[in-house]
Amino acid sequence: MKAEVINPFLESAKLVLQQVIQISPSTGTLAVKSVKPIDDHIWIQIGMTGQLTGNIIFGLHEQVAMRIVSAMMGGFTITELDEMGRSAISELGNMISGNAGILLSNQGVTVDITPPNVVHGQEFTGTMPDKALTIPLLMDGIGELDIQVLIS
Numbered sequence: 001m002k003a004e005v006i007n008p009f010l011e012s013a014k015l016v017l018q019q020v021i022q023i024s025p026s027t028g029t030l031a032v033k034s035v036k037p038i039d040d041h042i043w044i045q046i047g048m049t050g051q052l053t054g055n056i057i058f059g060l061h062e063q064v065a066m067r068i069v070s071a072m073m074g075g076f077t078i079t080e081l082d083e084m085g086r087s088a089i090s091e092l093g094n095m096i097s098g099n100a101g102i103l104l105s106n107q108g109v110t111v112d113i114t115p116p117n118v119v120h121g122q123e124f125t126g127t128m129p130d131k132a133l134t135i136p137l138l139m140d141g142i143g144e145l146d147i148q149v150l151i152s
Contacts, residue, residue, distance in 0.1 A: 008103035008151045013096045021071035028136030032089035035132045039121040044093030047114035064143030090116040
């Protein structure tokens with residue numbers, strides 16, 4: 001996989017997070033990491049078809065997801081990721097991926113995205129590859145959002 005495939009998702013995630021929760025995230029270090037479900041994490045999986053095929057997975061700790069959803073709801077503090085919270089975090093993944101699709105299209109790469117699938121911890125039942133190209137976004141006062149690209 002080419003590392004430049006992650007750039008539209010990184011650019012899009014930064015833009016969407018700035019617009020939705022008024023935070024300017026910093027970029028962590030690009031790495032190839034193991035992909036594995038973790039009990040206290042949320043995974044937003046978006047499929048991609050077209051000239052690029054595979055999955056984008058946004059991984060974040062449950063507490064980070066709740067902080068993001070709280071910010072999306074104008075600062076209303078949530079204490080559990082209920083159906084409304086899962087819907088909000090799902091929409092965040094959808095917005096990031098849709099915007100990245102537009103950026104890819106502007107580069108001449110045609111892609112379609114699937115609706116997001118939000119999975120909590122060990123609920124993940126699909127097959128996951130062993131490794132993914134991963135870059136974390138670090139958000140002061142909120143936490144970390146990992147962007148994992150599994151595209152061929």
